Amino acid sequence: MRYLFLGAGAVGGTIGGRLHQSGHDVVLVARGPHLTALRKDGLRLTTPDGTHQLPVPAIGGPEEIELTPDDVLVLAVKTQHSAELLDQWAPRPVAGGGTAAERLPLVCAQNGVENERLALRRFARVYGMCVWLPSTHLEPGRVSAAGSPRSGMLHLGRYPQGTDNLAHRISADLAASFFDSPVTDRVMDWKYAKLLGNLANALEAVAGPIDGELRSQVWQRVQAEGEAVLAAAGITHPSVDEQHATRGDRVTLVPLDGEQRAGGSSWQSLVRGTGDIEADWLNGEIVLLGRLYNVATPINAALQRLAGTFAREGRPAGSLPEADLAALLDL
Known part of the structure; x- marks a missing residue:
């Protein structure tokens, strides 16, 4: 082949x-x-x-x-x-x-x-x-x-x-x-599980690494919206424990000579200045399903908009002010 x-x-x-x-x-x-x-x-x-x-x-x-x-x-x-x-x-x-x-x-x-x-x-x-x-x-x-x-x-x-x-x-x-x-x-079950993890991409791209109390709180809310939407839609997927058990220690990140570990795919899009970003198809998928099944997804919707704005305007990755990030928790 x-x-x-x-x-x-x-x-x-x-x-x-x-x-x-x-x-x-x-x-x-x-x-x-x-x-x-x-x-x-x-x-x-x-x-x-x-x-x-x-x-x-x-x-x-x-x-x-x-x-x-x-x-x-x-x-x-x-x-x-x-x-x-x-x-x-x-x-x-x-x-x-x-x-x-x-x-x-x-x-x-x-x-x-x-x-x-x-x-x-x-x-x-x-x-x-x-x-x-x-x-x-x-x-x-x-x-x-x-x-x-x-x-x-x-x-x-x-x-x-x-x-x-x-x-x-x-x-x-x-x-x-x-x-x-x-x-x-049932490969799509695995892809929906991966989708939940990829909801972090937009957050990392606009606000930087998901560490500290504030970013962790926002991430928990983002993930909770995603879980609620998939449950409402009746979409099954492997649990986090099942995913970890399947991967085990088969794919472990190690330092690369002369290479600094970058962020995820959305972060990389902003760094390369591509002018577009995948948030419409990640966080946006949760927003779409939320509208179809009457589940509120305000933080995913906000991150979808923010990521799109960052890409179109060429704003630096991770440059969202802390005050704007904190405001997401009030949505």
Whole structure:
């Protein structure tokens, strides 16, 4: 199989780079300065076992490659960029007849729970992947992943549910490439559990690390709103204890030589000045479900708005004044 990573940032770069290291056929799809750096020098992947300069092929879009029936598309961008890429790749012809949407599997290696629905509108075979992968992408051509002894844990399954032979083949490739990849017939349960954890992304992005009494209080309220919404919607998910038991000490963060551990994906978006952020699809998912099931979600809604404002206005990550943060508790 050949893996095409539609998105070569922290997640796509790490998974694609590790698969490449293990001898698998990988192509990274990127844009702008990141694409330029990948084409010039390859991918610089820093992990606990060292820094690796990997000559992974990189392209800018579907017009630069001929698709084959053995290709697996891996969508690894933030949700706000999913529809554009899906529209670009779905109609592309595949050798032997048919289109990518008709013939090729597409794996959503992304946070949030909306990407699979977006993909299934266009692609016949969609797989969800719950990405537990501490990784950082702040500079063109460079990605770091601090997990050890495994780089990450990637639950995988068919969407909306079920498993098949391809899921097990992908899982086997990942297991041989520094990942644990349990195959599950209810992958979205794991993705909803991850969603609850990702509600912290916007808080960290605008207010900084979640430490101290004030930030901890806000985080507890954010999480409580999320739990209440999922309960009202009847959405099941693994408990925190079950998640910890599954991961165990398989993905432990360790210091990387020459690398400073950055914040999460939303924090990284603000630092890179991308102009957009994923809060609409994380905290915004809780707000949406709250409106559907008549559950109040004022703090998630406030963080959704704040994160969007920070991204659009280019405000520095973690710069929310303490008084504004404290005001969230009065909502």
